[in-house]
Every structure is written in C-alpha cells, then in structure tokens.
Amino acid sequence: MPRTRVTIRDVAAAAGVSRQTVSRVINDSDRVLAETRLRVEEAIEQLGYEPNAVARSMARGRTGILACISPNVTDYTFASIIEGAQAEARAQGYFLLSTSAPDRQTFDHLMDQLVRSGRTDGLMVIQPYIEDHSREVPAGCPTVFAGGGAHADQTVGDSVVLDDLTAAFQATGHLLELGHRRIAMITGPLGEVCVQNRILGFERALIADGVAFDPQLVVEGDWSAASGYALFNRLTGRAEASFTAVFAQNDLMAAGILRAAVEKGIGVPRQLSVIGIDDIPMAAYLNPPLTTMRQDFQAIGRQAARQLIHRVGQPEDTCRHERVRADLILRRSTAHPALL
Amino acid sequence: MPRTRVTIRDVAAAAGVSRQTVSRVINDSDRVLAETRLRVEEAIEQLGYEPNAVARSMARGRTGILACISPNVTDYTFASIIEGAQAEARAQGYFLLSTSAPDRQTFDHLMDQLVRSGRTDGLMVIQPYIEDHSREVPAGCPTVFAGGGAHADQTVGDSVVLDDLTAAFQATGHLLELGHRRIAMITGPLGEVCVQNRILGFERALIADGVAFDPQLVVEGDWSAASGYALFNRLTGRAEASFTAVFAQNDLMAAGILRAAVEKGIGVPRQLSVIGIDDIPMAAYLNPPLTTMRQDFQAIGRQAARQLIHRVGQPEDTCRHERVRADLILRRSTAHPALL
DNA sequence: TGCTACGATGTGACCGGTCACATGACCTTG
DNA sequence: CAAGGTCATGTGACCGGTCACATCGTAGCA
Numbered sequence: 001m002p003r004t005r006v007t008i009r010d011v012a013a014a015a016g017v018s019r020q021t022v023s024r025v026i027n028d029s030d031r032v033l034a035e036t037r038l039r040v041e042e043a044i045e046q047l048g049y050e051p052n053a054v055a056r057s058m059a060r061g062r063t064g065i066l067a068c069i070s071p072n073v074t075d076y077t078f079a080s081i082i083e084g085a086q087a088e089a090r091a092q093g094y095f096l097l098s099t100s101a102p103d104r105q106t107f108d109h110l111m112d113q114l115v116r117s118g119r120t121d122g123l124m125v126i127q128p129y130i131e132d133h134s135r136e137v138p139a140g141c142p143t144v145f146a147g148g149g150a151h152a153d154q155t156v157g158d159s160v161v162l163d164d165l166t167a168a169f170q171a172t173g174h175l176l177e178l179g180h181r182r183i184a185m186i187t188g189p190l191g192e193v194c195v196q197n198r199i200l201g202f203e204r205a206l207i208a209d210g211v212a213f214d215p216q217l218v219v220e221g222d223w224s225a226a227s228g229y230a231l232f233n234r235l236t237g238r239a240e241a242s243f244t245a246v247f248a249q250n251d252l253m254a255a256g257i258l259r260a261a262v263e264k265g266i267g268v269p270r271q272l273s274v275i276g277i278d279d280i281p282m283a284a285y286l287n288p289p290l291t292t293m294r295q296d297f298q299a300i301g302r303q304a305a306r307q308l309i310h311r312v313g314q315p316e317d318t319c320r321h322e323r324v325r326a327d328l329i330l331r332r333s334t335a336h337p338a339l340l
Numbered sequence: 341m342p343r344t345r346v347t348i349r350d351v352a353a354a355a356g357v358s359r360q361t362v363s364r365v366i367n368d369s370d371r372v373l374a375e376t377r378l379r380v381e382e383a384i385e386q387l388g389y390e391p392n393a394v395a396r397s398m399a400r401g402r403t404g405i406l407a408c409i410s411p412n413v414t415d416y417t418f419a420s421i422i423e424g425a426q427a428e429a430r431a432q433g434y435f436l437l438s439t440s441a442p443d444r445q446t447f448d449h450l451m452d453q454l455v456r457s458g459r460t461d462g463l464m465v466i467q468p469y470i471e472d473h474s475r476e477v478p479a480g481c482p483t484v485f486a487g488g489g490a491h492a493d494q495t496v497g498d499s500v501v502l503d504d505l506t507a508a509f510q511a512t513g514h515l516l517e518l519g520h521r522r523i524a525m526i527t528g529p530l531g532e533v534c535v536q537n538r539i540l541g542f543e544r545a546l547i548a549d550g551v552a553f554d555p556q557l558v559v560e561g562d563w564s565a566a567s568g569y570a571l572f573n574r575l576t577g578r579a580e581a582s583f584t585a586v587f588a589q590n591d592l593m594a595a596g597i598l599r600a601a602v603e604k605g606i607g608v609p610r611q612l613s614v615i616g617i618d619d620i621p622m623a624a625y626l627n628p629p630l631t632t633m634r635q636d637f638q639a640i641g642r643q644a645a646r647q648l649i650h651r652v653g654q655p656e657d658t659c660r661h662e663r664v665r666a667d668l669i670l671r672r673s674t675a676h677p678a679l680l
Numbered sequence: 681t682g683c684t685a686c687g688a689t690g691t692g693a694c695c696g697g698t699c700a701c702a703t704g705a706c707c708t709t710g
Numbered sequence: 711c712a713a714g715g716t717c718a719t720g721t722g723a724c725c726g727g728t729c730a731c732a733t734c735g736t737a738g739c740a
Contacts, residue, residue, distance in 0.1 A: 017719075017720085019698090019721095020721080023697070023699095031719085033719090052458045054697090056696080058394050058695085058724095058727090059699080060698065074416060076416070079414040083440055095459070096437075099435065110430075117390060118726095225621060225625040281592070282595055286627075287627045359728090360689070371687070376689085398694095398695050398727070
C-alpha cells in the first residue's frame with residue numbers, strides 16, 4: 001500500500017502517457033484515442049487513483065462547494081430547505097457546506113469569511129431579518145436567498161421564497177369562509193420579512209371580506225411553542241379581545257395554542273378554530289390534528305440550489321425571483337364558529 | 341477596484357517584504373519584527389487581502405473542513421447533533437460540510453468520495469444501522485461516530501453516543517416505580533443499534549424488578565408519529581395484549597400514541613402512561629405534556645467534533661468511546677396505573 | 681578579535697491539478 | 711506535391727499559498 005497519495009503523475013507514468021492525457025481522461029474529454037483511454041483507465045483502477053479535489057479547485061478556480069448559511073439548522077423549516085438544496089447540489093456534482101450563525105454578527109462574519117476565503121462558488125442565504133438583505137451581499141459572489149423571504153425589490157442575488165402574502169390570505173380566507181369574523185393572529189418576530197407579509201395577507205383577506213382589521217388581536221411571538229402558549233393565554237386574558245379563531249404564523253406556535261386551550265377547557269374546534277403554517281410532520285398528530293398551510297420546503301431548497309448553480313455558470317444573467325405557493329391542508333382544528 | 345484577487349505577493353510588494361514574511365504575519369508567527377509586522381498589516385488592510393483557503397489547503401495538506409454524513413438533516417436529533425458539531429468546529433476554526441445520504445448506497449458512495457477526494461480532514465458519521473459500522477470506514481481518515489450508537493467494540497474511529505441502555509433502563513424504571521407491570525414498547529427500526537440497546541435496557545429493568553419481559557408487547561416502528569399512531573392502535577386491538585403503559589423509543593412516536601389514545605377515548609395518564617425519548621421542543625406542549633428522557637444532542641455533537649479535531653492532530657492516539665447520559669424529564673403523561 | 685548563536689528575512693521548490701499553446705503524424709485539397 | 715487542416719498528445723507555466731533551507735546582520739562570549 002503506497003504511503004503517499006497517488007497523483008496524476010503516477011497514473012501518467014504507469015500508463016505511459018503525459019499528465020495532460022490523464023487529465024483529459026478523467027474529465028471526459030473526447031479528444032483521446034479509445035485505446036489510450038483504456039490504458040489510462042486501467043492504470044487509474046490499478047493504482048486506486050482519485051483526483052484531488054483541492055488541487056483541482058485551485059487550478060480551476062472553482063471549488064464545487066456551495067455554502068449555505070442560516071440562523072440555525074434545527075428548525076424544521078430551515079433543515080428541510082437545506083436538505084432539498086443538498087440533494088440538488090449533490091445531483092449536480094456540488095457539495096453544500098452549511099453553517100449556522102446564531103446571531104447577526106456571526107452571520108455577517110461567516111458570510112464574509114466564506115466568500116472572501118475563496119472556499120465557495122456560491123452562497124445560499126436563509127436570512128429572515130428585514131434590514132440585512134442586500135446589505136452585505138458580497139460583491140462578485142453568486143448569491144441566492146432562500147425561504148426566509150427576500151424583498152421583492154432585491155437587486156443583488158436571486159431568490160426563492162414562499163409566497164407568504166398569498167399563504168396568509170388563503171389561510172385567513174378559509175377561516176372567513178367558515179364564518180369567523182373575530183380572528184386573532186400570533187405572528188413571528190416582527191423584524192422578519194415573512195412575518196410582515198403574513199400580516200399583510202391576513203389584513204387584506206379581512207378587508208376583502210369587509211371585516212375590520214383589529215391590531216389588538218395581533219400579537220408577536222417568536223415561532224416557539226412556548227410563545228404560542230404564553231400569548232394565547234395573554235390574549236384570552238384580555239376582556240376586550242374576544243375571538244373565535246386564531247391564526248398562528250407557524251405550526252409550532254399553533255401547538256402551543258392547542259395546549260393552552262386544553263388547559264383552559266376551550267374545545268378546539270368546537271369553541272375555537274386554530275390554523276397554522278408549515279405543516280410540520282407532527283401537525284397531523286396534534287390534538288386535534290392541525291389545519292395548516294403546507295409549504296414545500298424541500299422544493300424551495302432544490303430550486304434555490306438550482307438557481308445558484310445556474311448563476312455560478314452565468315454570473316451576468318439578470319436576477320430571478322421566485323415565489324412558491326403554499327397549500328391549504330384541512331384537518332380538524334378549524335370549524336364553523338360556535339353559535340352562541 | 342482590482343479585478344483579480346489580491347494575493348500574498350501583492351501584499352508583499354506593497355509592504356516591501358517577501359511573501360514568506362507576509363505568510364508569517366498572517367500565521368501569527370512570532371519571528372517577525374514588530375515594525376515589519378505593522379507595515380504588513382497595513383498593506384493587508386489597505387489591499388483588503390484575505391488568504392485563499394484553497395491554496396492554503398493545498399500547501400498545508402489540510403483543508404480545515406470536517407465532513408458530516410447522516411441519513412437526513414431534518415430529523416430533529418440529527419439536526420441538533422450537527423448544530424452542536426458546527427458550533428464546536430467553528431470555534432476551532434473548522435467548517436462542517438454536512439451531507440445527507442438517504443440510502444445506504446449513497447451513504448457509502450459519499451463517504452468514500454469525500455475522503456478520497458481529499459476535501460476533508462475528518463469524517464463525522466451519524467449512521468444508525470448496525471452492520472455498516474466499521475465496515476467501510478476509510479483507512480487513514482480520522483473518523484468519529486456520533487449519536488447513532490456505534491458498537492462498543494468499535495476499533496476504528498472514536499465515538500460519542502447516547503447511553504441508550506441506561507436511558508431505557510431509567511425510563512422503564514420510572515414506569516415500574518409508578519406501579520406499572522404490563523408495559524408495551526414501540527421501538528425504532530430493529531436494524532439500528534440504539535434500538536437494540538433500548539430494548540435491552542427495557543428488558544433488564546423489567547427483570548431487575550421481577551417483571552417478565554413479554555415480546556408480544558414490543559412492536560417495531562419507524563420513528564415517525566404515524567407509526568406510533570398505527571402501532572398503538574394495533575396493540576390495543578389485540579385482546580391478549582393488555583398494558584397500562586407504553587414506552588415509545590422516541591417522542592415523535594409518543595405523540596402518535598397520544599393522538600391515537602385521544603381518538604379511542606383512553607385518558608392519558610389516567611388510564612395509560614406514555615413515556616418517550618429525546619425531549620423534542622414540542623414534547624412539553626403535547627396533550628398531555630410528555631414525560632421523556634432528555635438527550636443533549638448539541639453536547640453530543642460538540643463533543644464529537646472536539647474528538648474529531650483532536651484526532652486530526654493526533655491520528656495515532658487510541659480510540660475513545662464516550663457515552664452520554666440522558667435525563668428523565670417528568671411531565672404529565674405518566675402516573676400510577678388506574679386502580680381497576 | 682574572531683567564532684558562534686540567533687533573530688529577521690528571503691529564495692526556490694512544491695502541493696496536484698489545469699490551461700494555453702506546441703508538436704508531429706496523417707489526411708485533404710487545389 | 712506543397713500548403714493547410716485536423717487529431718492525438720506533450721510541455722511549460724500557473725493557481726496561491728507553505729515548507730525547508732539559505733542568507734545576512736548583530737549580539738554574546740571566550
């Protein structure tokens with residue numbers, strides 16, 4: 001067993017050709033005689049040669065690595081996007097280097113470092129915060145914003161995001177159709193783009209149906225089940241805030257609401273309708289099973305990776321912005337409001 | 341603005357020193373005159389120089405990248421381990437390249453490719469399947485097995501895994517203490533190491549308390565809430581299989597059980613106790629809140645990364661195998677069995 | 681004073697590929 | 711039959727760092 005790595009020169013020597021010919025063989029160039037190619041392939045097989053990716057990156061000026069940065073990787077929505085992106089990247093011969101940056105400072109720092117160190121061919125940003133978009137996108141590095149909701153007027157980088165406005169519009173429409181008129185909303189952090197869009201979609205649906213938008217019924221959560229639980233309790237504690245339905249901006253918070261409702265003896269959906277967004281795997285197994293807007297995160301990730309890889313090849317193309325629709329999944333947490 | 345990248349030679353020229361001196365400065369070598377260092381640092385600042393990671397990898401023979409491979413990244417347990425590992429890697433100047441391999445073939449292929457292409461300094465494997473361990477661990481590449489439960493007799497590579505046996509022993513002990521004697525178990529796929537260990541811990545706890553182990557009460561699930569739901573229904577459908585408690589090998593399946601129990605009108609914990617493993621974020625917001633064994637996945641990930649990085653530096657050290665304890669989290673899904 | 685030691689810095693080779701261009705054999709064509 | 715084209719292959723330079731070693735000046739010491 002050779003102690004040192006087998007290089008292209010070893011193969012060339014063994015096959016009696018030059019390095020360049022070996023290079024041609026491993027890169028599928030057609031300008032090699034069939035007979036020669038065979039000899040080289042035999043040598044490769046025999047020596048167990050595998051091209052060194054690092055050397056290749058250096059020579060080619062491309063690394064075959066896409067970096068993905070997100071606030072964390074445990075959140076189901078982020079993880080799914082990443083998984084989709086990984087699959088697409090893998091299919092196209094790329095690797096995805098994913099990193100999480102818990103705070104804004106780390107986020108900026110890592111982004112900068114990844115790009116400037118030349119380690120990556122492109123950057124996929126899952127960054128929900130409003131002001132950060134287009135702020136520090138490193139010039140000269142292909143960038144795609146995924147999932148988190150980029151601005152529509154984004155001029156740097158492509159984007160593939162959920163059509164939050166429409167999703168919220170549809171979810172609200174569902175509640176309105178059932179006959180609800182007083183609908184509360186528990187939002188994500190107000191500093192995130194998608195949160196604003198969801199509020200907007202909510203408001204528009206209400207207005208379209210001639211229902212007044214009551215800011216008192218909108219409270220800010222942080223996506224966690226704990227916040228859904230706490231905020232629902234706060235809402236129901238307020239005398240002036242009566243409502244027959246709650247629209248949670250994600251399923252986790254909806255789960256918290258369901259829990260709080262049980263504790264208060266409020267029957268869902270008999271006395272209260274609850275709807276979420278995301279359709280996390282457990283949504284169907286909550287009590288009662290949760291009606292929600294399904295997002296195809298994997299598809300978002302795949303599409304984002306596809307766009308990014310395209311841009312690596314075509315840096316000068318105009319930016320593309322894609323919105324992905326969500327689907328209403330009817331389960332048992334929503335119903336006609338109780339007749340009082 | 342310079343069109344091409346700024347290289348170490350540009351900096352050297354600007355500072356009036358040699359490349360090597362610049363190299364010494366950026367690598368914190370102390371053998372540089374303070375005055376010279378200052379001049380170089382100014383030049384770096386002014387030109388906006390950043391060392392090229394790829395060139396560095398090539399010259400040094402190390403990439404600063406650790407690869408992590410797991411069946412998927414959406415599963416909360418995997419994602420948490422990865423997040424912990426990422427954080428530790430980042431803190432030590434490494435990046436974590438995570439890839440998911442949905443099937444065994446992809447798994448092997450990717451592992452091989454990652455290692456042989458020289459892209460990575462070390463490999464972190466989250467691989468639950470029994471037979472695959474120590475099978476194809478690429479010789480010469482530092483490897484650590486994380487979370488999934490490596491064999492104790494593992495001779496290649498380090499490992500950091502949950503102490504599944506003890507966790508199951510404790511969980512079962514809790515149910516026994518409450519007075520349960522007929523306890524069902526819904527397992528993960530039998531082909532996974534941790535599943536076997538959990539069954540073993542379950543069995544030992546029963547025997548230690550003089551309770552017979554009844555194989556009829558043990559059924560195989562697939563970790564999903566859906567399987568917990570379906571299997572619980574199957575168990576309760578069998579006349580011969582009466583029991584007062586169910587031990588689900590993870591929280592997701594426990595959630596499925598809770599859902600099924602509600603549908604059947606079985607009160608938890610009044611008529612049935614349910615315990616899980618993992619303590620996923622939603623466990624506290626299920627109805628009722630789930631008693632479970634908490635695993636500190638992040639810590640497992642961090643520790644695995646730490647071990648891996650250590651081994652990158654000390655390839656010849658003897659393998660270390662670490663087991664991490666789980667903690668019993670008491671909530672409201674377990675209680676004394678109903679007095680009939 | 682002369683020799684050695686050491687600290688600061690520079691030089692050439694090298695990591696393992698790919699690129700651009702050169703070479704030589706053979707074929708086509710006016 | 712010479713000029714030009716095409717095909718298969720080889721050569722030197724290069725990507726941007728680091729390594730090992732060389733060099734030079736100055737201080738320490740007998």
